[in-house]
Amino acid sequence: MKTIQGQSSPTSLTMEVARVQAISSITKCMDTIPSEYIRSENEQPAATTLQGVVLEVPVIDLSKVDDDEEKLVKEMVEASKEWGIFQVINHGIPDEVIENLQRVGKEFFEEVAQEEKELIAKKEGAKSLEGYGTSLQKEIEGKKGWVDHLFHKIWPPPAINYHYWPKNPPSYREANEEYAKCLRKVANSIFRSLSLGLGLEGHEMMEAAGGEDIVYMLKINYYPPCPRPDLALGVVAHTDMSHITLLVPNEVQGLQVFKDGHWYDVNYIPNAIIVHIGDQVEILSNGKYKSVYHRTTVNKHKTRMSWPVFLEPSSEHEVGPIPKLINEANPPKFKTKKYKDYVYCKLNKLPQ
Numbered sequence: 295m296k297t298i299q300g301q302s303s304p305t306s307l308t309m310e311v312a313r314v315q316a317i318s319s320i321t322k323c324m325d326t327i328p329s330e331y332i333r334s335e336n337e338q339p340a341a342t343t344l345q346g347v348v349l350e351v352p353v354i355d356l357s358k359v360d361d362d363e364e365k366l367v368k369e370m371v372e373a374s375k376e377w378g379i380f381q382v383i384n385h386g387i388p389d390e391v392i393e394n395l396q397r398v399g400k401e402f403f404e405e406v407a408q409e410e411k412e413l414i415a416k417k418e419g420a421k422s423l424e425g426y427g428t429s430l431q432k433e434i435e436g437k438k439g440w441v442d443h444l445f446h447k448i449w450p451p452p453a454i455n456y457h458y459w460p461k462n463p464p465s466y467r468e469a470n471e472e473y474a475k476c477l478r479k480v481a482n483s484i485f486r487s488l489s490l491g492l493g494l495e496g497h498e499m500m501e502a503a504g505g506e507d508i509v510y511m512l513k514i515n516y517y518p519p520c521p522r523p524d525l526a527l528g529v530v531a532h533t534d535m536s537h538i539t540l541l542v543p544n545e546v547q548g549l550q551v552f553k554d555g556h557w558y559d560v561n562y563i564p565n566a567i568i569v570h571i572g573d574q575v576e577i578l579s580n581g582k583y584k585s586v587y588h589r590t591t592v593n594k595h596k597t598r599m600s601w602p603v604f605l606e607p608s609s610e611h612e613v614g615p616i617p618k619l620i621n622e623a624n625p626p627k628f629k630t631k632k633y634k635d636y637v638y639c640k641l642n643k644l645p646q
Contacts, residue, residue, distance in 0.1 A: 313428055314442050315403065318518035325521055330438045332525045339550075339591045340524035342557050349551055349558035351377055353566070356483060357384035363490075368485070371491035371583075378533075378586030379412045381566040382484070387476040389565050392542055394469040395601060401463045402444065403516045403599075416445070419467075423511070424458040440526045440592045448474040448603065449510035474510060477540060481510075481605055484538060484569060492579055493519050494618060502578055502616050503537045503586050504607040511606055512534075517548065517590065517598040528590035528598065532572055535640055536572035536604035543568070546598035552587040559591075573636070574607060577628040580615035609634035 321327055335341060352373035358366045373380035401412070416425030423445045429438060448470055458608040460466045482500065489499035500508070517528040528548060542565070543549060549560040550567070560568070592598065601606045607613055614630025629646065639646050 305538070310512045311410070314438075314440055314515065315518050316408075318440075318520065318601065321521050322519060322573055327520065327522050327526060329435060331520075332438055332522070333437060333530075335525055337527065337531070338525050339527065339557075343550065343554040343591070347558055348561045351551065351568075352380040352560050353563065354380050354382050354592075355384050356382050356386070356480070359487075361485060363456040363487075365513075367487045367490045370487045374488065374491070374575075374583040376584075377551075377553070378584040379560070379569065379588070381563055381568050382480065383559075383563065383566050385480045386563075387473070387567070388430055389478065391469075391472050391476050392464070392565055396495065396542070396544060396599070398460075398463050398466040398469045399444075399514045399601060400599060402460045402466065403442070403514070406462050410462065411460075414444075414460065420454040422455075424455060426458075437530070439529050439590075440517060441528045441590070442518075442521050444514045444516075446512055447509055449478065450506065450508075453509050453608075463525055470512065477510065477603060480567060481538070481540060482510075484540075488538075488575065488583065492582060492616070492619060493514055494616065498616065498618070499575075499578060503574065503605075503613075504611045507608050507611065508537070509606045509608055510606040512533075513602050513604065515590070515598075515600045517546075517592045519595055519597060520592040521594065523592045523594050526592055528592045531587060531589040533585040534570050534572035534586055534604060535574070535637055536570075536606045537574040537578070538572055539570040539604050540600045541568040541570065541602040542566075543600040544598060546593050546596045548590045548592065548598040548600070550589050550591060552589075557589070570602075572604070573640075574613050574633070578616050580619050580624065581627045582619075607633040609637075 352369065354369050354373065411426050414426050416427040426444045428442050447453045463537065485500040486496040489496050520526050545562060547559055547562060550557045551560055570586050571583050573585045575583050609631050612630055613633055615626045615628055620626050636646065
C-alpha cells in the first residue's frame, strides 16, 4: 500500500512509533480501537469507575499562610496522609501564566507539523525521559495508553536541554520559563508546610529532597478523542516517582483517584493546581504521607490535556527516610537509594 509522505498507512500504525493522535484520526468514525489499547476487564473504566460520584479532594487555600500557617499545615498534613492528593487555590500564579502555558502546549500538538514534532522525539533506548513520545514504561501484556506526550526539564537552568523544547509556537519558551518561575514559589510553600507537618524545621524536607538541585520535569499529556473510552485508559494506574507533582489540566474530565476500594473522578476547579504526593515524599516521611494511586480516562469527543510538573531529585541524589524521623519506635520502612536506581526498578517493574 502506498503511503502519502508525512502520513502513515494503517499497517504502519502498529509500529512502535505510531502516535495516538494519528490513530485517533483514523478511528474516529469507527466503533473500535486497536487491541493493544483495550485494557483488561478489571481495568476498563466503564466497569471499574464509581459512576455519578465526583470526588471532592481537599481544597487548600495557600493565601492562608500569612494569617494562619498552623491551620494550613494541618490541612495539608491531613490531605497528604489520608488522600495523597489535594488542590491548591489562591496560589499566586496569575491566570494568564497558566493560560499561556496551556495555549502553547496545545499549539505544539495541534498546529505543528508531525515531521517537526518528530525532530524532538525521544531516542530509542535513551536514558532520559525527555522528548516527544508515546510509550513510557514496560506494560504488562504489551498494553498501551491512549496518549502522546512531551517531556522536558524546566528548572534548574543547568539541567535544561533546550533541544527538547519546541521551537514552535515561537512563544513556547517564554511561556514555560514564566510558569517555571511562578511554580517554584508554590513548590517551596508546599515543601515548607509538609516539613512543618512532620515536626521538622520548615527548610528540612526540601533540603533532604535535594534543595536547589531539585529537577522540575514538565510532561504535557495529549489524550485525543477515543472511540471506545469505556475500554481504554490514557495513563494506567500508578503512583508518581517524584517527590510531589504539580498539575494543571484542561477542562475535560479524566483524572481518577483510587480511594476506599473504588475509582472516582476528581473534581475540576479552573486554574487550581492539583498536587500529588509522590513516592519520594512518602519515603522521606517514612510513610506518614502517602503517594496517590491514580489513572487517567479518555473522552469520546473531546481532547484532554494535562501539564504535570514532576519535582524530582537529581539522578545521583540518595533518598531515604529523613534521619530525624527514625527511632526505635519508628524504624525505617524504606531503603535509602540513589534516585536513578529507584526509577530503573519502578519502570522495569522490579522490586525496590
